Amino acid sequence: GQNIDQPTEMTATEGAIVQINCTYQTSGFNGLFWYQQHAGEAPTFLSYNVLDGLEEKGRFSSFLSRSKGYSYLLLKELQMKDSASYLCAVSDSNYQLIWGAGTKLIIKP
Amino acid sequence: NAGVTQTPKFRILKIGQSMTLQCTQDMNHNYMYWYRQDPGMGLKLIYYSVGAGITDKGEVPNGYNVSRSTTEDFPLRLELAAPSQTSVYFCASSYKGEPAYEQYFGPGTRLTVT
Numbered sequence: 001g002q003n004i005d006q007p008t009e010m011t012a013t014e015g016a017i018v019q020i021n022c023t024y025q026t027s028g029f030n031g032l033f034w035y036q037q038h039a040g041e042a043p044t045f046l047s048y049n050v051l052d053g054l055e056e057k058g059r060f061s062s063f064l065s066r067s068k069g070y071s072y073l074l075l076k077e078l079q080m081k082d083s084a085s086y087l088c089a090v091s092d093s094n095y096q097l098i099w100g101a102g103t104k105l106i107i108k109p
Numbered sequence: 110n111a112g113v114t115q116t117p118k119f120r121i122l123k124i125g126q127s128m129t130l131q132c133t134q135d136m137n138h139n140y141m142y143w144y145r146q147d148p149g150m151g152l153k154l155i156y157y158s159v160g161a162g163i164t165d166k167g168e169v170p171n172g173y174n175v176s177r178s179t180t181e182d183f184p185l186r187l188e189l190a191a192p193s194q195t196s197v198y199f200c201a202s203s204y205k206g207e208p209a210y211e212q213y214f215g216p217g218t219r220l221t222v223t
Binding site for chain 2: 099
């Protein structure tokens with residue numbers, strides 16, 4: 001079967017760094033997405049990785065290791081507005097997105 | 110560009126009633142999707158469409174129907190609503206050709222069936 005695992009909840013302090021992990025087992029792989037979802041809102045795109053390595057975009061970076069079925073999202077200089085759920089999704093062999101349950105990130109002052 | 114729009118934002122249905130959730134996109138995307146999201150769960154694909162006149166089932170299609178008569182519109186029909194269909198419904202669209210089809214989401218419809 002297809003499976004995406006990520007922690008249910010994480011807590012971090014404003015100004016700090018946090019790493020949210022995602023492991024996956026899917027039928028085929030056409031890339032991995034990270035989306036941000038604030039409470040009561042729609043998911044919005046953060047990053048996309050299809051090759052191994054680190055992709056940096058401002059305060060956010062995403063890493064992929066295809067051989068390990070592993071990705072992480074790194075958030076630096078945390079701000080209160082980063083409090084949200086972070087969804088990991090893998091594009092499978094049919095280009096359908098398989099979604100993890102999301103990691104709720106709580107930022108404390 | 111309005112992006113992806115959904116109506117209504119909220120709806121309460123009685124068991125056995127029917128309704129249609131509307132979804133429209135103005136980005137000329139060929140792919141459209143309907144998801145449901147239950148509390149603490151990931152998004153589950155209900156139906157998707159790769160273009161006008163073509164639809165296919167996703168992971169959880171039972172109790173739902175869709176049609177795609179135009180590129181812009183992709184309505185979701187609930188027949189004989191059941192409490193298990195209480196959820197938040199998101200419509201999304203993507204353009205084949207973008208990196209593995211990044212999806213753009215509408216604001217969602219919160220549906221309660223009692």
